[in-house]
């Protein structure tokens with residue numbers, strides 16, 4: 001499709017001219033403001049299966065010009081929903097070396113350092129993510145806030161390979177590892193709402209689950225993520241750094257955000 005960026009003439013305020021859904025309803029991300037939240041005692045803890053991948057599996061780590069993404073095998077899935085949602089990929093949103101805030105969702109206006117998204121598709125109904133991506137019950141994305149703090153060995157399983165995918169469309173194979181280790185401690189506390197892809201084509205096809213508790217990575221790890229990649233490809237003479245790849249919060253209208261926690 002048409003090229004899009006996070007800043008400049010092809011930035012998010014113009015996405016809707018090439019991608020009409022981006023100007024439509026149910027857009028993501030949103031700001032989780034206290035007055036939007038409604039406690040729902042029926043929201044179960046999130047359960048995932050087969051996230052502990054064996055190291056002799058290989059995953060593709062790539063720079064798609066918009067984010068760093070890690071392909072995931074479809075035998076990984078979310079088991080706490082009526083229909084099975086199988087994993088497709090995970091990717092990140094971050095700020096920049098001098099703007100340490102780059103999450104997409106925010107909590108009462110607080111922006112975290114970054115946000116990881118694990119994208120799943122409804123494999124009970126659709127054969128692959130491309131067939132699911134524009135359907136109302138097509139996708140389920142797990143969102144994890146990232147804060148700067150303790151070093152996180154799980155993230156280093158692929159952060160150490162970032163110099164191999166500096167430029168757009170570069171990809172490398174990396175040894176699989178325990179993806180469960182990337183998740184926060186508590187999978188029973190989360191925000192839940194119906195939303196969209198946060199990038200073009202912005203299809204309103206995502207059941208969002210954003211965990212309340214962040215994970216931490218060290219400042220050094222964050223700087224590696226925020227400074228290693230370019231949105232431009234290796235052939236282009238002018239390099240365009242890949243940072244600040246987060247969409248601003250969308251109008252929540254009177255959308256309700258369910259929460260699985262009381263206090």
Ligand SMILES: NS(=O)(=O)c1c(F)c(F)c(S(=O)(=O)CCO)c(N[C@H]2CCc3ccccc32)c1F
Nearest residue numbers: 066067069091117119129133141196197198199
């Ligand atoms: N924040 S988000 O979760 O809404 C989201 C992204 F932010 C994002 F960057 C991507 S992408 O594929 O890396 C690049 C643009 O599609 C996807 N990719 C999804 C959407 C379309 C598609 C098709 C095949 C595999 C993955 C995806 C995405 F779902």
Ligand SMILES: [Zn+2]
Nearest residue numbers: 091093117198
């Ligand atoms: Zn995302």
